[in-house]
Amino acid sequence: MFEAAELGRKVSKAEFQRLEPELRTKLLETQRVDTRGITTSAFWDETDEERERPTAWRFWRCMPERGKIGIFFGSWYSEPIVERAFGELSKGEFELHLDRIASLERMLSADGALILKLWFHLSKKEQSKRIDDDRKKEGRNTLDVSPFTKKFAKRFDQFAAISERAIRRTDTGSCAWRVIESTNRRYRDLATGFILLDALRRRLDSVAATPEPPDSQEIQIPDLEAARVTILDRVDLTERIEPEAYSRELKSLQARLNKLSWKAWERKHTCVAVFEGWDAAGKGGAIRRVTRALDARLFRVVQVAAPTDEERAHHYLWRFWRGLPRAGHITLYDRSWYGRVMVERVEGFAREEEWRRSYREINSFEEQLCEHGITLLKFWMHISPEEQLRRFQEREQTPHKAHKITDEDWRNREKWDEYQAAVNEMVAKTSTSEAPWTLVAGDDKRLARVQVVRTFVEAFEKALD
C-alpha cells in the first residue's frame, strides 16, 4: 500500500514559492478563522490522570468545539500501533482497538465532525538516511530525528505491516485516510494544505454531513393487551418498610458502604452511578443516603442540567467523558447521558435519528467504562402517577421545598405516557449484563433508599471480592 507513497514526488523551491501564498490565502478564506480557532494536541506519554480512566478519555478532553479545528499529532491510532509493533498487544486485541476506533469515528462523523486522517510516509531507505545524517553531522542541521526515531526504525517492517492493517480497516467512506509521501518537505506541506482545503470546501458546499442510515425502529406489535405490559409494570410499588427496620438497616448498610469505599479507594477501583427517574421520585434523597456513607474526598455528585454553551458545542457525550472520576473515586450523576433518549426525545430537542443512534453510542460508552474495570450502577427511580401527584402537592405547601416544583414539572407530568414509552425502550436497549438497570420501587421512599444503598454495597462486595 505504501508503494504509492515512495514515488519520489518533489516540488521545486520556485514552484513552492508560487503556490504557497495562494494556498495560504485560500485556506484562510475557507476557514474564516485564523490560528486562534486551531488547537494542536500531541498524544504520546500518557499522564496518570489519563491512565486512571478509559483510553478514550484523553482524546475526549481535547476534542475541538464545533467550528474549530483540532490538530491531533498522534491519535487514537498511535498507541495500538506501537504496542502491537512491540508485541504488547495480541492480534485479537489490536483488532478490537480498530473496531472501537471505527465506532468512535463514525459517532463523531454522524455528529457533524469532518475527520481528516493523514499518514505521512517515509521509505525505509529515506529514514535510515536521515538517521545517518544526524549521526554524521552530530545533530547539526537535522531536526527530524527524535530520541524515538532509532528505536522505531529498527522495527520498520513491523510498523509498516501493522499500520497498513490499521489504515485498511478504518478507511471508511466518511473517514478516509490520505497517505502523503513525505520525503520532500515542500511536496508534503503543499499536499497537506491542498487536501485540507479541498476537504473543507467540499464539506462547506454540501451543507450538512452525509446522513447516516437511521438505526432501525422497534417493530410495532399489534395492539394486544399483553403487548402493553412493560418493564416498568413489573415493579411492585405496594411494598413498604417499617420506620424502625428502615433506620436500623440503612445505618448498617451505610457503615458497610463506608468501609467498602475506602477499600475500593485503596485498590483504585472506580464507581460511576447514574440516577434517573420520574420528577419527585426521590433521586436527591437516595443520593444523599449514599453520600452520607462516603468520605467527601472520595465522591462527587454531578447535577446534570441543560448543557452550557461549551457543552452544546461538542458531541453530547463529551461532558460525561470529561467528568469521569479518577481511579478509586465515585461519581454520582443526578440525571445523566440518558437525557438524550428521554427528555431530548420527548421534547424534540434531538432529532429522531440522533436519539435512535444514541442507544448504540451509550452502550459503547458504557462498555468502555466496564472494560476499564469501573463499576457502573444505573438506577431508575420509579413511582406511580398517583404518588407523584401527592408529592407535587406536598412540595407546593412546604416552604423549603417549594423551589423544587415548577411549571415544567406539571408539564412533564402531562406527558407521562410518552416518557413511559421512552423509559421502557431505554431500559430494554441499554440494560446489559455488565451494566444492568436497577428499577427502584419508589412509592415508599424509605424502601427505595434501602434498595439503592444495598445495591451499592452488593456491587462493591462483588467487585472487591
Place this chain on the structure above:
Amino acid sequence: MFEAAELGRKVSKAEFQRLEPELRTKLLETQRVDTRGITTSAFWDETDEERERPTAWRFWRCMPERGKIGIFFGSWYSEPIVERAFGELSKGEFELHLDRIASLERMLSADGALILKLWFHLSKKEQSKRIDDDRKKEGRNTLDVSPFTKKFAKRFDQFAAISERAIRRTDTGSCAWRVIESTNRRYRDLATGFILLDALRRRLDSVAATPEPPDSQEIQIPDLEAARVTILDRVDLTERIEPEAYSRELKSLQARLNKLSWKAWERKHTCVAVFEGWDAAGKGGAIRRVTRALDARLFRVVQVAAPTDEERAHHYLWRFWRGLPRAGHITLYDRSWYGRVMVERVEGFAREEEWRRSYREINSFEEQLCEHGITLLKFWMHISPEEQLRRFQEREQTPHKAHKITDEDWRNREKWDEYQAAVNEMVAKTSTSEAPWTLVAGDDKRLARVQVVRTFVEAFEKALD
C-alpha cells in the same frame, strides 16, 4: 485558641428539626441558585499532572466562576500543615507558604471573591473516643474514621500548634477564619449554615467588596528632557544582519535548540515564553522560527485573544494558570497576561486600581513559576513607528497578509505614546532578575529572529548546565 471550640456546644434533635428547614429556605433564597451552582473539590492526593506544575495550579483549575460557590474540602492550607506536622517542612518554609497563601487570598478577594474559611475542631479526647468506638464496633455505625485518622491523631498536639499558627497568620479582615466546634453534629451543621448565610447576606448588602488600598502610582519627575528617555529608547534599531549570515546562524541555533529541547524533556525541565510587542513587530515570525526547531510533541503555542465568557468569569490570571505546560514541555504565549497592563490599561478595560495591583500579582505568579524551576522568557518585540507604518502598508497590499491588518491596528497606532508609557512601566516593574524582559530590536526581522532563538538557546544551556 481552640479552647473556645471545646465548650461542649450542643443542639437538641427537636431544636435542629425546627431550625434546619428555615435555614435551608433562607440559604436557597440568598444564594438564588441550587446545588447546580456549587462544585465541591477535595484536595489531598496530588496527581502527577499537578505535581508537574507550581503548587497553586491545582487550586486554580478548580476555582469557581463569578456567581458560583466552590466548596474546597482541604485547601491550600492542608499540605503545608500536614508536611510541617510530619517534619517535612522547616519553620521558615512553612512561613513562606503562609505568606503565599495570604497573597493568593488577598488577590482573589480584591477580585471580588468572598472567601469563607471554616476550621472544624474536635478535641483530642473526642477524637480518641471516635477511634476507639470504631475499633470496638468493628466499623459498624461509625462513619467519621478514615484510614488517615489514626495516623494523624498520633500527632494531635503538633497539628494543633501548627494549625493555630496558620490560622493566626492568615486571619485577615477580608479573609477571616471561623473555628467551629464539631463534637455535636447538629451544632456543627447549623453553625456552618448560619455562618454561610450571614456572610452571603452581608456581601450582597454591601454591593461591592471593600476596596483595597490602591497601589502607589509612579512619582512623576518634572518634565526634563532626560526624564523622557525611556527603556525602549535604549534599543538600537539600526543594526542589520546579512541574509547569508542570518540563514547560517539561524540554522545552527535551531539545531542546537532542537537537541536542548529533547534534553530538557528528558530532565523534565519546563519553559514558558511570552511574546509581546507592537502590532506588526514580528511576533508570529519569531515564534515560528522557534517552533521550527521543536518537535510538535514538546511545545504548544497559545494565542491570547479577548477572553471567552468562561475566562471573563474568573480572575484574569486564571486562564494562564490553566494553560501551564506539563514538566518538560514548552509553552509559547503569543500575547499574554501582560495584556492587563497594556491593552486593558490603555483601552480602559481594567480600572486603574485593577491594573495597578496586577504588577504585584504578575510578579507573584512569575515568582511561583521560577521557584518551580520553570525557565521563563519574556520578549518585547520592538520596532520604530516608521517601520510599523511600512509593514502595515505592505500587509494591505499582499493578499495572504491582508487579513492580518485591521482597523483596530490603525487605531492602536494612534495611541503609540500611551502604549509606550505602558510598556515602559511594565518593563520597569516586572523585569526581575529571575525573569528579565528581553527587548528585541525588530526593525530588521532577521536580526530579531536570531536574537529570539539565541535567547532560547542560552537560557536552556544555562538551565541544563
